[in-house]
Amino acid sequence: MEKIQCPNCRSRAVKNGFQSDKQRYKCISCNKKFHLKYTYEAYNKHTNSFIISLLKEGCGIRSISRVLKISKKTG
Known part of the structure; x- marks a missing residue:
């Protein structure tokens, strides 16, 4: 399993739904949502x-x- 890091605080992120058919992620620490690309x-x-x-x-x-x-x- 690939570990995703938050680009903001470098802590662990988890999957958090889709937006425009692209996977979204949410940081556990700072609650920031982001895409990988x-x-x-x-x-x-x-x-x-x-x-x-x-x-x-x-x-x-x-x-x-x-x-x-x-x-x-x-x-």
Whole structure:
């Protein structure tokens, strides 16, 4: 049996239903719910920090959305 870790606190997670035909997991410690692999890149944990660093470098919203292949309306 594969042990799933929470991406937030690294403790054990258990299965917690489905969402859009994909398995959801719930952390036992922090009760955060997550997927192992997201279809849309904007939901990735590291995408937000990457967007912030690109904004600090002076990139515009349109160029960031083009580089990361996400929508300009992602908020």
